[in-house]
Amino acid sequence: MxxxxxxxxxxxxxGPWPSFVSDLKQQxxxxxxxxEGIEFQIPTDVVEDLLGILELSFKHGRTHWKHGGIVGxxxxxxxxxxxxxxxxxxxxxxxxFHTMRxxxxxxxxxxxxxxxxxxxxxxxxxxxxxNMHGSTGDVILLGTTTPQLExxxxxxxxxxxxxxxxxGSNLRTxxxxxxxxxxxxxxxxTQDLCYDLTQEYQDELHRPAFPYKFxxxxxxxxxxxxxxxxxxxxxxxGTWKDDIKIDQEAVQAYIGGELKPNAGAHSSRDxxxxxxxxxxxxxxxxxxxxxxxxxxxxxxxxCTRCMHCIxxxxxxxxxxxxxxxxxxxxxxxxxxxxxxxxxLVVPFIEAEAPYTKIKETVIEPLWDWWMEEGKNRERMGExxxxxxxxxxxEVLGVDPDPRMVQxxxxxxxxxxxxxxxxxxxERDINxxxxxxxx
Amino acid sequence: xxTVEFSGxxxxxxxxxxxxxxxxWSEEWVQYVKAQEGIDELNDEHKKVIEVLREYYEKNGIAxxxxxLSKVTGFKLKHIYELFPSGPGKGACxxxxxxxxxxxx
Numbered sequence: 001m002x003x004x005x006x007x008x009x010x011x012x013x014x015g016p017w018p019s020f021v022s023d024l025k026q027q028x029x030x031x032x033x034x035x036e037g038i039e040f041q042i043p044t045d046v047v048e049d050l051l052g053i054l055e056l057s058f059k060h061g062r063t064h065w066k067h068g069g070i071v072g073x074x075x076x077x078x079x080x081x082x083x084x085x086x087x088x089x090x091x092x093x094x095x096x097f098h099t100m101r102x103x104x105x106x107x108x109x110x111x112x113x114x115x116x117x118x119x120x121x122x123x124x125x126x127x128x129x130x131n132m133h134g135s136t137g138d139v140i141l142l143g144t145t146t147p148q149l150e151x152x153x154x155x156x157x158x159x160x161x162x163x164x165x166x167x168g169s170n171l172r173t174x175x176x177x178x179x180x181x182x183x184x185x186x187x188x189x190t191q192d193l194c195y196d197l198t199q200e201y202q203d204e205l206h207r208p209a210f211p212y213k214f215x216x217x218x219x220x221x222x223x224x225x226x227x228x229x230x231x232x233x234x235x236x237x238g239t240w241k242d243d244i245k246i247d248q249e250a251v252q253a254y255i256g257g258e259l260k261p262n263a264g265a266h267s268s269r270d271x272x273x274x275x276x277x278x279x280x281x282x283x284x285x286x287x288x289x290x291x292x293x294x295x296x297x298x299x300x301x302x303c304t305r306c307m308h309c310i311x312x313x314x315x316x317x318x319x320x321x322x323x324x325x326x327x328x329x330x331x332x333x334x335x336x337x338x339x340x341x342x343x344l345v346v347p348f349i350e351a352e353a354p355y356t357k358i359k360e361t362v363i364e365p366l367w368d369w370w371m372e373e374g375k376n377r378e379r380m381g382e383x384x385x386x387x388x389x390x391x392x393x394e395v396l397g398v399d400p401d402p403r404m405v406q407x408x409x410x411x412x413x414x415x416x417x418x419x420x421x422x423x424x425x426e427r428d429i430n431x432x433x434x435x436x437x438x
Numbered sequence: 439x440x441t442v443e444f445s446g447x448x449x450x451x452x453x454x455x456x457x458x459x460x461x462x463w464s465e466e467w468v469q470y471v472k473a474q475e476g477i478d479e480l481n482d483e484h485k486k487v488i489e490v491l492r493e494y495y496e497k498n499g500i501a502x503x504x505x506x507l508s509k510v511t512g513f514k515l516k517h518i519y520e521l522f523p524s525g526p527g528k529g530a531c532x533x534x535x536x537x538x539x540x541x542x543x
Binding site for chain 1: 453454456476500503504505515516519523524525526527528532538539540541542
């Protein structure tokens with residue numbers, strides 16, 4: 001018999017999708033029975049109380065967590081999200097319900113041995129509830145008490161060689177697409193760059209020193225499987241400089257129907273026979289493709305590497321060999337001054353370990369600028385808006401590039417530097433009056 | 439709100455051990471907080487950080503940004519963590535009697 005009645009939540013156990021309510025109930029029951037004889041370090045009925053307070057929120061249409069919460073581990077300024085419920089008498093199991101962010105491996109590849117060890121730790125010292133994974137990428141351990149934080153941190157670092165993720169006004173946990181591990185489009189080793197920068201900037205990740213949060217994300221190609229262009233202040237997106245590689249025989253196999261377009265992604269519906277003219281050539285945004293008899297031609301100088309043709313015919317078209325990445329800056333959610341996606345600030349840069357050029361000519365100059373000029377709780381994208389793209393260009397020490405804008409400005413409010421203007425800005429009105437009467 | 443008794447004084451605190459009102463701060467509060475925050479002995483540098491935080495808060499009504507705290511005290515962030523293991527927010531601000539940091543922490 002459950003501790004609290006949950007009529008509304010019970011309805012969410014029907015339907016085909018995996019039910020989080022069923023899973024929570026299963027976990028509640030597992031803790032209640034405790035067949036393994038675990039000495040639970042937080043209340044045994046934590047999951048029941050979580051269901052109870054959630055049911056209450058369903059009833060009231062309001063949250064029942066108090067405002068904020070500042071807890072953590074010594075040495076770090078972030079990594080733990082403190083949370084207390086506002087009905088501690090009715091739901092003592094979730095009086096403390098802190099979330100711990102744990103750094104995840106690149107591409108989120110795991111062994112069961114690692115996950116078992118993590119679960120054993122969390123079953124003992126936490127609620128046994130997780131979020132796999134938080135939107136930023138971390139493994140999220142949902143619900144424990146303040147005294148357990150240092151205990152969990154000790155075991156994570158000493159026994160599992162594992163660290164916390166980031167929270168607060170700092171570098172948050174970087175995340176990547178699976179990259180070269182299982183994708184033929186990957187233009188650089190996303191996992192290696194992500195891991196390298198995570199290790200390089202551990203201080204910036206654990207000890208908030210920034211005006212506000214800052215995120216890195218790494219996409220192997222413009223398909224953006226980790227959505228870096230929308231979800232990271234600095235977005236690294238793979239691309240290439242030379243020609244798309246064409247296998248003409250495979251092109252014919254697509255035309256002849258032996259190979260399925262988009263690797264069969266649309267096979268659930270009959271879209272007719274593959275028509276290369278209609279589905280590839282006619283859809284190219286720059287119209288730089290054509291069939292010359294039986295040969296597919298691409299005018300690579302006009303190609304913007306949008307990935308469409310490669311996505312449709314992955315067996316026939318491949319990314320080029322001169323690979324690297326583009327860097328976009330400033331993406332953020334709406335608060336405060338409106339949503340932004342990344343703005344192209346570095347059109348092409350090599351992505352070879354140890355990535356010195358990326359660190360020293362892009363990341364660190366941008367941080368130095370933002371840390372000095374950024375206002376309290378101002379995302380880098382907002383500073384870019386406030387001080388202008390030309391400031392970013394100065395900070396990076398590069399020449400302005402037409403690729404950094406979608407179109408030139410349409411208003412004529414153009415600032416000039418004094419040294420660009422003949423005679424400077426110091427003028428005498430009396431000189432002017434000699435030629436122009438009042 | 440729970441109350442704590444220390445050296446003959448009583449303080450109202452929240453779950454995270456932050457004082458309810460900046461005005462109720464006293465020397466005893468600092469002594470009381472130091473043990474929870476992993477500090478053995480208070481030195482002049484600790485006191486300087488606390489003084490700077492309190493002065494800034496009194497003047498501006500908010501806690502300073504980390505960078506401002508570093509500049510005014512002359513202590514690098516690394517050194518602030520050596521002084522206050524929980525960092526400038528949870529450690530130093532709590533000890534200085536400032537309100538709990540808020541936002542997406």
